Amino acid sequence: MSTDGRAQELRLSEKDITAFNEFYEGNLTQLMAAVRRLGAGQQQAMNVAQHAMVLLLRHFPTVGRSEGERYSYVKLIAIRHYYGGLAEAEKERKAIADADWIRPSRSTDDVDGERRIIQLLERLSPKQQAVVALFVDGYTPSETAALLGQPAATVSSNLRHGLTKLRIYLEQLQSQQDQAGDQEGG
Amino acid sequence: MDDHELRALLRHALDRAQASALSTLDAEIDVKQCLRDAYRQAGLDPGLAEQTDDTDRRLNNR
Numbered sequence: 660m661s662t663d664g665r666a667q668e669l670r671l672s673e674k675d676i677t678a679f680n681e682f683y684e685g686n687l688t689q690l691m692a693a694v695r696r697l698g699a700g701q702q703q704a705m706n707v708a709q710h711a712m713v714l715l716l717r718h719f720p721t722v723g724r725s726e727g728e729r730y731s732y733v734k735l736i737a738i739r740h741y742y743g744g745l746a747e748a749e750k751e752r753k754a755i756a757d758a759d760w761i762r763p764s765r766s767t768d769d770v771d772g773e774r775r776i777i778q779l780l781e782r783l784s785p786k787q788q789a790v791v792a793l794f795v796d797g798y799t800p801s802e803t804a805a806l807l808g809q810p811a812a813t814v815s816s817n818l819r820h821g822l823t824k825l826r827i828y829l830e831q832l833q834s835q836q837d838q839a840g841d842q843e844g845g
Numbered sequence: 846m847d848d849h850e851l852r853a854l855l856r857h858a859l860d861r862a863q864a865s866a867l868s869t870l871d872a873e874i875d876v877k878q879c880l881r882d883a884y885r886q887a888g889l890d891p892g893l894a895e896q897t898d899d900t901d902r903r904l905n906n907r
Contacts (some may be wrong), residue, residue: 669889676896680849683880688870696859705874709883715886776858795855825855826846
């Protein structure tokens with residue numbers, strides 16, 4: 660197969676195309692999973708990851724030489740793109756919010772602890788959720804601010820409110836689980 | 846619960862969820878088709894998605 664005219668315009672060599680294909684096939688789902696970690700749904704994660712990969716393709720000859728450098732590039736693009744599109748997601752989330760969704764199920768108490776925590780995270784606003792996920796990954800507020808192109812004060816505020824809400828949700832959950840245990844015991 | 850403990854709790858849950866998501870995505874996503882779409886979105890020939898090391902070797906051996 661020969662490179663077509665438009666690839667020539669982008670100055671993609673045969674070697675670049677082969678390297679991009681290998682990178683894409685080896686990293687697409689990992690990138691999607693990383694975006695989902697920030698709070699995105701599957702289709703949203705697909706769109707964001709694809710956007711980052713297309714940008715990588717367009718700039719492939721000039722973006723990094725190693726797989727690690729290329730992955731850092733697409734992850735940065737994906738995080739920024741996801742965070743930048745959160746205003747609409749936030750409106751949707753508010754529209755479908757269900758205030759009394761915490762209903763501890765006695766049958767799954769022991770097997771589903773992680774899922775419950777994820778559900779607690781999903782109660783945060785999308786921007787709080789993304790900032791908290793980056794905090795969990797070890798980013799400081801100032802690093803997160805630089806990563807997202809946001810004022811440090813905004814990031815710190817989102818993080819502080821997000822963590823406060825999580826503590827309250829965790830206390831509520833613990834209290835409901837204690838009550839369910841008391842009823843079972845009594 | 847201080848920030849450090851909360852972070853550890855969340856990290857454990859997120860790591861597990863990410864591993865689970867990755868496993869699901871690996872099973873559900875047609876990566877080759879997505880790759881063709883990426884070339885299309887970049888304004889390139891989707892057929893370039895089929896180029897592999899083997900293609901390279903054949904081209905280099907001409």
